[in-house]
Amino acid sequence: MELLVTFAPIIVLVLVMYFLMIRPAQKRQKQVQEMQAGLQKGDDVITIGGMHGTVESFDQKHMYLRTDESAVLKFDRVALKEVVK
Numbered sequence: 001m002e003l004l005v006t007f008a009p010i011i012v013l014v015l016v017m018y019f020l021m022i023r024p025a026q027k028r029q030k031q032v033q034e035m036q037a038g039l040q041k042g043d044d045v046i047t048i049g050g051m052h053g054t055v056e057s058f059d060q061k062h063m064y065l066r067t068d069e070s071a072v073l074k075f076d077r078v079a080l081k082e083v084v085k
Helices: 002-037
Strands: 044-047 052-058 062-066 072-076 080-084
Touching: 002 080, 044 062
Parallel strands: none
Antiparallel strands: 044 052, 044 080, 052 062, 062 072
16 A cells, blocks of 8 residues: 555656647647648648648658749658648
8 A cells, every 4th residue: 555655646647747748749640640641632731841832743752832833842741731721
């Protein structure tokens, strides 16, 4: 019983860290993966660098964004921040 009382604060601290830090980070990572998997040609997107563009095409690792009438830029798919609705 004394051993349980000794380790109770450590156990509580680990549980609090899990629910406040680890679990939300896992949820965000899952949302990002779903967003990258659902990427389609013609989607308006924003990269992590702040570049706005329209998806021209993409493959497994890269996406090609049209930023204006003449410029098509190549980005890694992990650079995708959000898909603008």
